[in-house]
Amino acid sequence: MIGTQNNLTIQSVVETFVREELSQENAHIAGAVWNMLDAGGKRLRPRITLLAGRACDASAPEDALLASYMELIHVATLIHDDVLDNADLRRGRASTNRTFGNRFSVLAGDYLFSWVFKKVTQGYRNPIPTILAAMLAEICNGEVKQLRAAGRADLPVCAYLEIVGKKTAELFAACAEVGAIAALQHRDGVAGASAREVPIVKSLRAYGWAFGMAFQIRDDLLDMTASEDDLGKPAGSDLREKKVTLPLLYALAGGGSGVRAHVDKLFAAEDAGAPAAAGDLAAVMDLVRTGDAISRTVGSIREYAGAAQRALADVPLSDARDELGELARSLTEFSL
Amino acid sequence: MIGTQNNLTIQSVVETFVREELSQENAHIAGAVWNMLDAGGKRLRPRITLLAGRACDASAPEDALLASYMELIHVATLIHDDVLDNADLRRGRASTNRTFGNRFSVLAGDYLFSWVFKKVTQGYRNPIPTILAAMLAEICNGEVKQLRAAGRADLPVCAYLEIVGKKTAELFAACAEVGAIAALQHRDGVAGASAREVPIVKSLRAYGWAFGMAFQIRDDLLDMTASEDDLGKPAGSDLREKKVTLPLLYALAGGGSGVRAHVDKLFAAEDAGAPAAAGDLAAVMDLVRTGDAISRTVGSIREYAGAAQRALADVPLSDARDELGELARSLTEFSL
Numbered sequence: 001m002i003g004t005q006n007n008l009t010i011q012s013v014v015e016t017f018v019r020e021e022l023s024q025e026n027a028h029i030a031g032a033v034w035n036m037l038d039a040g041g042k043r044l045r046p047r048i049t050l051l052a053g054r055a056c057d058a059s060a061p062e063d064a065l066l067a068s069y070m071e072l073i074h075v076a077t078l079i080h081d082d083v084l085d086n087a088d089l090r091r092g093r094a095s096t097n098r099t100f101g102n103r104f105s106v107l108a109g110d111y112l113f114s115w116v117f118k119k120v121t122q123g124y125r126n127p128i129p130t131i132l133a134a135m136l137a138e139i140c141n142g143e144v145k146q147l148r149a150a151g152r153a154d155l156p157v158c159a160y161l162e163i164v165g166k167k168t169a170e171l172f173a174a175c176a177e178v179g180a181i182a183a184l185q186h187r188d189g190v191a192g193a194s195a196r197e198v199p200i201v202k203s204l205r206a207y208g209w210a211f212g213m214a215f216q217i218r219d220d221l222l223d224m225t226a227s228e229d230d231l232g233k234p235a236g237s238d239l240r241e242k243k244v245t246l247p248l249l250y251a252l253a254g255g256g257s258g259v260r261a262h263v264d265k266l267f268a269a270e271d272a273g274a275p276a277a278a279g280d281l282a283a284v285m286d287l288v289r290t291g292d293a294i295s296r297t298v299g300s301i302r303e304y305a306g307a308a309q310r311a312l313a314d315v316p317l318s319d320a321r322d323e324l325g326e327l328a329r330s331l332t333e334f335s336l
Numbered sequence: 337m338i339g340t341q342n343n344l345t346i347q348s349v350v351e352t353f354v355r356e357e358l359s360q361e362n363a364h365i366a367g368a369v370w371n372m373l374d375a376g377g378k379r380l381r382p383r384i385t386l387l388a389g390r391a392c393d394a395s396a397p398e399d400a401l402l403a404s405y406m407e408l409i410h411v412a413t414l415i416h417d418d419v420l421d422n423a424d425l426r427r428g429r430a431s432t433n434r435t436f437g438n439r440f441s442v443l444a445g446d447y448l449f450s451w452v453f454k455k456v457t458q459g460y461r462n463p464i465p466t467i468l469a470a471m472l473a474e475i476c477n478g479e480v481k482q483l484r485a486a487g488r489a490d491l492p493v494c495a496y497l498e499i500v501g502k503k504t505a506e507l508f509a510a511c512a513e514v515g516a517i518a519a520l521q522h523r524d525g526v527a528g529a530s531a532r533e534v535p536i537v538k539s540l541r542a543y544g545w546a547f548g549m550a551f552q553i554r555d556d557l558l559d560m561t562a563s564e565d566d567l568g569k570p571a572g573s574d575l576r577e578k579k580v581t582l583p584l585l586y587a588l589a590g591g592g593s594g595v596r597a598h599v600d601k602l603f604a605a606e607d608a609g610a611p612a613a614a615g616d617l618a619a620v621m622d623l624v625r626t627g628d629a630i631s632r633t634v635g636s637i638r639e640y641a642g643a644a645q646r647a648l649a650d651v652p653l654s655d656a657r658d659e660l661g662e663l664a665r666s667l668t669e670f671s672l
Contacts, residue, residue: 025473025477026477026480028480028484029476029480080442080443080446083438083439083442084439084442084443102419102438103419103420103483104480104483106416106419106420106442107416107420107476107479107480107483108476108480109446110416110445110446110449110472110476111473111476111477111480113446113449113450113472114449114469114470114472114473114475114476115469115473117453117465117469117472118466118469118470118473121457121462121465121466121469122462122466126457126458129453129457129465130454130457130458133450133451133453133454133456133457134450134454136446136449136450136453137361137447137450137451137454139450140365140443140444140446140447140450141361141362141447143443144362144364144365144440144443144444144447147439147440147443148364
């Protein structure tokens with residue numbers, strides 16, 4: 001599992017920030033954000049933002065604000081995701097839409113996005129604001145593609161990977177990139193689009209992107225293999241929402257017409273999460289678990305985690321670089 | 337009514353822009369935006385953006401891009417609004433949420449917001465990006481307040497005005513302000529927060545804010561008095577959504593316990609738009625129309641429209657200034 005070193009510090013930085021800054025402007029929205037932060041989460045995005053900054057320049061002051069903004073963008077996307085998925089649980093608690101309603105959740109997400117952009121455009125020079133806005137547009141693009149891919153058992157693996165890249169990897173890539181650029185801007189004032197071309201920035205962005213791919217594929221795998229206790233939400237949630245993920249695609253590729261028939265039946269149900277479909281759901285999950293789909297998916301995770309580690313090759317040796325490498329390596333550890 | 341002079345030009349600029357720029361990046365979202373633009377609308381926000389620029393500097397090139405971004409921000413808020421209101425109709429057509437579903441609509445709005453911010457941070461210097469992000473946060477703030485005020489017949493008039501200020505006037509104020517600042521930046525390179533302190537910028541922002549107040553109060557009045565044909569959606573929509581607007585507050589203040597009893601009954605209904613509540617809805621609308629609530633509301637509109645015209649006093653004489661004044665004056669014309 002992901003190491004917990006430094007987690008407490010980052011957690012308290014993000015939480016102090018929400019308590020002190022956000023809650024003064026809109027107490028209701030701060031309450032919803034607080035509810036989500038308080039429920040846990042690994043704070044991987046702010047950690048990678050901070051570590052990328054330190055990997056660029058160990059003497060740069062820690063940019064806890066920028067790291068907090070990255071976590072808040074993530075929280076805003078989670079709040080809207082739960083509206084999209086009509087989810088009941090998130091991190092083991094009632095989701096924001098369940099607690100506060102869909103209407104409030106749409107607004108709370110919008111408010112968080114715009115509040116973070118206000119702060120970022122006030123406090124950071126280009127290209128940081130543009131990277132964040134473009135990243136958010138890509139996330140939406142990926143979510144639209146995911147919505148259109150729902151229930152498509154014939155989805156090509158490359159289309160699945162494109163969705164994962166946009167909806168998840170772009171955010172991790174942006175965390176590493178803006179963390180690095182902010183540190184360089186502090187040191188030598190590099191600004192404008194050229195900051196994205198500095199070799200160490202490109203390496204760290206590549207690290208973040210590959211890390212995000214491995215992270216999401218691992219998440220999709222755990223949805224098939226882990227327990228409700230470990231996930232903080234019911235296992236098989238993706239299948240219930242007719243989301244087509246890599247373990248399923250590998251099971252379909254390896255399992256012939258038997259698997260396909262079960263999946264088609266499950267996806268043909270109007271509501272794949274309804275009790276009537278429970279038998280089909282269990283059958284599909286069994287088929288995914290018993291074939292080689294799991295080991296092939298683990299293979300993909302190892303490939304992306306390896307790519308993340310290799311992306312660090314040109315980054316100068318430092319504790320921060322080691323920690324980034326260790327984070328990527330830990331994605332390949334499973335207690336399956 | 338609002339004059340139609342120059343409308344066609346602005347309409348075609350915004351539409352060409354969506355066709356050429358947005359549709360290349362995400363065809364599905366561009367389709368939804370196109371559907372909404374094609375249904376009509378007066379393009380007041382881009383007009384005010386362009387006119388404010390010309391009022392500052394008649395020789396500055398027309399910033400059709402910035403004007404288009406302001407309309408697209410407006411369209412994005414409409415798409416999310418219709419999700420919040422669960423609306424069926426918008427501008428006489430099926431709303432985006434009805435045509436494409438709530439999930440797609442949430443994403444389409446998010447995508448538009450982030451796409452516009454990407455373009456604005458790439459093409460405009462501060463304080464323009466910050467003004468737009470802060471404005472969007474205020475709109476969300478206003479919408480959250482409106483959500484919490486729903487069904488509250490005892491809402492103070494000042495609370496209603498605060499909601500209108502945030503959810504509507506802030507956007508018109510920002511249109512005038514960024515239109516003016518962009519023209520000044522073009523001419524003399526003024527940038528940073530100090531651009532907001534230039535007297536003509538402050539005057540034009542004050543114009544936009546007062547215009548927006550008059551515009552929204554007029555919109556709330558027409559919801560009580562106009563026909564479905566004129567509105568492009570059923571009359572009385574606000575009451576059905578338990579939105580407390582100025583004509584209702586004036587009717588409550590002037591009508592004593594009789595009006596209050598009807599309103600309480602209507603708002604106590606689980607769904608004020610259900611057929612069972614139709615009698616109460618008609619009774620409340622009749623009471624609003626027959627007392628002095630309409631004329632008092634018209635009085636408020638005249639006050640804000642007058643404030644908008646007075647805000648132009650220090651703006652140098654020009655065709656653009658005249659047209660801004662005429663736009664504000666036209667808000668006080670009614671065919672009641």
